[in-house]
Amino acid sequence: MKITKTICALASLLITTQFAQAQTWPTKTLTWIVPFAAGGPTDAMARDIADKVSRHLGQTVIIENTAGAGGTLGAGKAAKANPDGYTFLVGHMGYMGAAPALYKKLSYDPVKDFEAVFRFPDTPLVLLVPKTSPYKTADALIAAAKASPKKINFGNAGVGSTSHLIAALFESKAGIDVTPISYKGAAPAMNDLVGGQVDAMFDQSNTALPQVTGGRLNAIALTSLTPMPVQYPNVPALAEKTLPGFEAATWYGLYAPKGVAKDVVQKLHQAYLKALTDKDWTKRMAAQGINLLPEAQYAPEAFAKHTAAEVDRWRQVATDAKIQID
Ligand code: MLT
DSSP states (O other), X not given: OHHHHHHHHHHHHHHHHHHHXXXXXXXXXXXXXXXXXXXXXXXXXXXXXXXXXXXHHTSOEEEEEOOOGGGXXXXXXXXXXXXXXXXXXXXXXXXXXXXXHHXXXXXXXXXXXXXXXXXXXXXXXXEEEETTOSOOSHHHHHHHHHHSTTTSEEEESSTTSHHHHHHHHHHXXXXXXXXXXXXXXXXXXXXXXXXXXXXXXXXXXXXXXXXXXXXXXXXXXXXXXXXXXXXXXTOOBGGGTTSTTOOOEEOXXXXXXXXXXXXXXXXXXXXXXXXXXXXXXXXXXXXXXXXXXXXXXXXXXXXXXXXXXXXXXXXXXXXXXXXXXX
């Protein structure tokens, strides 16, 4: 009886505290954990969105880069954070979708340990090679990889990152065997790609664009179903001829540790929707090849459903493509 009373009192204290928090929130700086090195696609997307959202919240959002293990390190840290509405995770398809299928031991559950807040727009990827690479097309790279298994190496942003997963899917569909080289994010991997220490890499098409237009890298194929003539003129989609049906895009979004007040989620989602009414901003994203989504897909409920569906989908994809980590 006494124990029941204590539990009831604690539960009502929790609800009252959450209510009081939600009334005044946000009263201090928010932290968004980005689990990769600064300067990469997840970091760039997070900083851009954090900047716009913070203007509508009236509070600063800082980005904390906790890099390592393909994003699973930072995600594990976020899962254990206080759900007080001040610490969030910027999640993506790898560590919030594919990781449960890839890691035997994962310190968090993307569905049970997090509350989905809102989804970001998606980005397709591009297959890149150094400027001096002998591979001018994806077909030439595939032919060379078939002739010499394991000889060609592919840089990636960490084990289980999207650059790793999409390269593994590409390998499986093309019937080749390459050597992966993992970094703590796309930014350091791209440095080595530009320097020629890495033979090839899939990177997000938006952040790779300046490297390609600046003449430091060659883009040889896209993972979008159709070409992107404005951003990548003369670069074919893999699906067009090389690997019919091949399509991949990275999804991202904001998550809070489970237990965060519902009002906090709603306020953040509303601030994001307000930010998206800035047409100059959305036009700029579209010009970079970022796929803006129908508004309903950005919503917390839709994003939670999407996350759960992706966890299930990746179990199948990883089995079919024989992608394994440990
Ligand atoms: C990835 O490949 O998962 C991302 O590009 C990593 C990053 O943002 O650095």
